[in-house]
Amino acid sequence: MNERVAIRVGNAVAEAAPDLWGLFIEDLNDALDGGLNAERVRNGDFEFAATDRDGFHPLTGWAAEGAVQVLTDLPIHPNNRHYASLTGPAAITNEGWDGMRTVSGERLRLSLFARAHGTPVELAAAIGDGLATARRTVEPGGWRRLVIDLDATATGRGELSLAVPAGAALDIDAVSLRPLGDDGEPLTFRPDLLQALEDLAPSFIRFPGGCLAHGYGLANLYRWKDTVGPRHERVHDRNIWNYHQSRQIGYGEYFELCEAVGATAIPIVAAGVCCQNSPGGQRAVPDSDMDAYIQDVLDLVEYANGGIDTPWGAKRAEHGHPEPYGLRHLGVGNEDVINDDFRDRYARIENALREAHPDITVIGTTGPATSGPDYEAGWAYARERAIAVVDEHGYQSPRWLHQNLDRYGAYDPEGSKVYLGEYAGASSRIRSALAEAAYMIGLERTPGVVRLASYAPLLARVGHSQWTPDLIYFTADEVRLTASYHVQQAFGAERGEQVHAVVLEGARPFSRPVPREGAVRFRSARAAIALTEITVDGNPVPDAVITPGGDDLLLAAIDPEAAEIAFTAVRRDGADGFSLGLGPEDPQTSFRLDFAVWQNKNTAVIRRDDGIDNWESGCVWPGLADGVPVAVRVRLDGPRLQVWVDGERHHDLVRDDRPEQRVVAGALSRSGAGGGVEYVVRLVNAEDTEKPVRIDLPGTPGAVEAELSVLAGAGPDDGALFEASPVRPFRTTAKGENGIDLVLPPWSFTAAVLREASATPR
Structure with missing residues (x-):
């Protein structure tokens, strides 16, 4: 019989962080365009x-029929140099992203710039095979903007076709097709995705990055001024995620989005340096350009908050929004190396902001992980400068999350606060969503430290992904909400004003068994690797070759608690490096050592539990070169793992065997509609058995009723990338005296709102 779990909600211990749950929108995975x-x-x-991606060109996305060429003389704007020139009979067609979806009865607005040569030109526009059609005459002369409203007469997918007849000559640019809203104006945002964001009830939205903010080299820094004003005048750029940025969703639209969903804005600007993974590494804006760069940052604040009597406040009004946006936060930097150049550039930017806009909270940065040199240096710099809030990132496995629920309880509440700007549980499975829920309860418990948090990435178009997992998947036809989405929604929708102490009894921590047998396995995705001088526990092993993309090369059996492996590796051809697996098969605990697997630039230790990877340790390394031997030695000694490369120790770590908190509870309170008190209690059961639970509220409230939202009914490994959650939350109610009795289903998350039976629901 399952043991009963007792949850006693104690007194309030702190004010809840009012802006804790928000969103992070970055243009990767075709999150914005498309x-x-x-x-x-x-x-x-x-x-x-081609600088966007190999194979890209001005007619990417278009098919041409007849005499069609791309020209750059006399463009509509210097920032929009290329245009299509058609000599009839000719046509160009655009299928959008995986085909243009239209719905019968839908109204669409086609707009474009056209320039006819010599005589009037009749332009024929059509979507698909008769889904919508129209014709317009373009008079000769300069560039003219055409606006054509189309009525979809059928539902389906098609292509937008623009055609001119024989003898006609027409230039075309800035082609746009948008659905019309109820007000008859073109929509800025796709409605179903906008609704999905609004339903998360975010307090803030972060934009534009992430890596996108500081770009792939200095020329690729995200310059906010290039993204406002008429769309056809904006500066296009390469996307660091290996595609193109149209900047149609720029800073003006970003602020508009914040208003639409009731969120405040948290823009992120580069700290005067580019991404550390750029060619040549992290480089700084030249000193001669820094004053202008700092002024751009100050102008962004003025664009958001300045009166219409200020230069950039007037620009905002010119762009259709005379009222200030009320900006309160500004992030400076993203996952940067804290070197001398960074320290200088960051300090100059922050000093200017402190002087000109002391009401703006500046958010600093640490590295891309929850530990390591960048993380340590980032926090040391934050303490040195007394930075108000520091941006941490962490993509961790469910095992790690369950082990670290109290992570922020060890932070100094008098020091810099934390914005957990990027986090996720490493998969789209139910177990990851529940681990995220447990970790979020831990974030909620520490409002003196953690002030803001946002899952990442937010959006991904199926078939166009660069990063997984993601919160929301979508196609042209549907939005697919993951289990992690339902967890985020529950936290955003039901918030509290006070954090309460919680005593939880009867829940036993989960301890993982230590594997006693395993094997040594090699693999490589892209390179042929010759292995020589191989020994396992001192015993010689025949030479071997790793083939790119082939099956794992099984070398020998080992005891994962006591083994030593040595070998020399030579890359014969191909790219990047190889991986060495140590331990048993899934779902048991094992380790993988990556040698130059990512961009041929480091070594890393990856731990794997339940078939889900967790980054444990990294070391910068020049990588592999064809024909150059590399000597590797690995020692497993109980929980300790050591790795040497060419005699230099790259890794020395101890396996984290701490138990996992799999049954977790948190509680907040808030004022009810009728003046009473409501309690928001969050409950995670990430175990295979149901849990009878008693929740007792403080004092003696008498008769209690509760409304519950429960995510349950699936196994821990149900749920997959690019798919909707296998289960959705269901609602139910409960009643009790001074509290309630519940049964938590296995692998479930419950959000309960409790109040006195006589109280009015909020």
């Missing part, structure tokens, strides 16, 4: 280029 952006034309400005 996603949240309601635009249905791909590359409508003909500005795609």
Whole structure:
């Protein structure tokens, strides 16, 4: 019989962090163009280029029939140089992203710039095979903007076709097709995705990055001024995630989005340095350009908050929003190396902000992980400068999350506060969503330290992904909400004003068994690797070759608690490096050593539990070169793992065997509608058995009723990338005296709102 779990909600211990739960929108996974952006034309400005991605060109996304060429003389704007020139009979067609989806009865607005040569030109526009059609005459002369409203007469997918007859000559640029809203105006955002974001009830939205903010080299820094004003005048750029940025969702639309969902804005600007993973590494804005760069940052605050009597406040009004946006936070930097250049550039930016806008809370940065040199240096710098809030990132496995629920309880509450700007539980499975819920309860318990948090990445178009897992998947036809989404929604929708102490009795921590047998396995995705001078526990092993993309090379059996492996590796050809697996098969605990697997630039230790990876340790390394031998030695000694490369120790770590807190509870309170008190109690049961639970409230409230939202009914490993959650939350109620009795289903998350039976629901 399952033991009963007792949860006693104690007195309030702290004010809840009011802005804790928010969103982070970055343009990766086609999150903006092809996603949240309601635009249905791909590359409508003909500005795609090979610098965006190999194979891209100005007609990417278009098919041409007849005499069609791309020209750059006399463009509509210097920032939009390329345009299509058609000599009839000719046509260009655009399928958008995986086909343009239209719905019968839908109204669409086609807009474009056209320039006819010599005589009037009749332009024929059509979507698909008769889904919507229209014709317009373009008079000769300069560039003219055409606006054509189309009525979809059928439902389906098709292509936008623009055609001219024989004898006609027409230039075309800035082609746009957007659905019309109820007010008859073109929509900025795709409605179903916008609704999914609004339903999360975010307190804030972070934008534009992430890595996108500081770019792939200094020329690729995200310059906010390039993203406002008329869309056809904006500066296009390469996307660091290996595609193109149209900037149609720029800073103006970002602030508009914040208003639409009731969130405050948290823009992130580069700290005067580019991404550390750029060619040549992290480089700084030249000193001669820093004053102008700092002024750009100050102008962003003025654009958001300045009166219409200020230069950039007037620009905001010119762009259609005379009222200030009320900016309160500004992030400076993202996962940067804290070197001398960074320290200088960051300090100059922050000093200027403190002087000009002391009411703005500046958010600093640490590295991309929850530990390591960048993390330590980032926090040391934050303490040195007394930075108000520091941005931490951490993508961790469910095992790690369950082991570290009290992580922020060890932080100094008098020091810099934490914005957990990027986090996720490493998969789209139920077990990851529940681990995230447990960890979020831990974040909620420490409002004196953790002030803000946002899951990442937020959006991903199926078939166009660069990073997984993601919170929301979508296609042209549907939005797929993950189990992690339902967890985030429960936290955002039901918030509290006071954090309460919670005593939980009867829940036993989970301890993982230590594996006693395993094997040594090699693999490589892209390189042929010759292995020589191989020994396992002092015994010689025949030479072997790792083939790129082949099956694992099984070398020998080992005891994962006591083993020593040595070998020399030589890359014969191919790219990047190889991996060495140590231990048993899934779902038991094992380790993987990556040698130059990511961009041929480091070694890493990856721990694997329940078939889910967790980054444990990294070391910068020049990588492999064809024909150059590399000597590797690995020692397993109980929980300790050591790795040497060419005699230099790269890794020395101890396996974390701490028990996992799999049954977790947290509680907050808030004022009820009728003046009473409501309690928001969150409960995670990440175990295989149901748990009878008694929740007691403080004092003697008498008769209690509760409304519950329960995510349950699936196994821990149900749920997959790019798919909707296998289960959705269901609602139920409960009643009791001075509390309630519940049964928590296995592998479930419950959000309960409790109040006195006589109280009015909020």
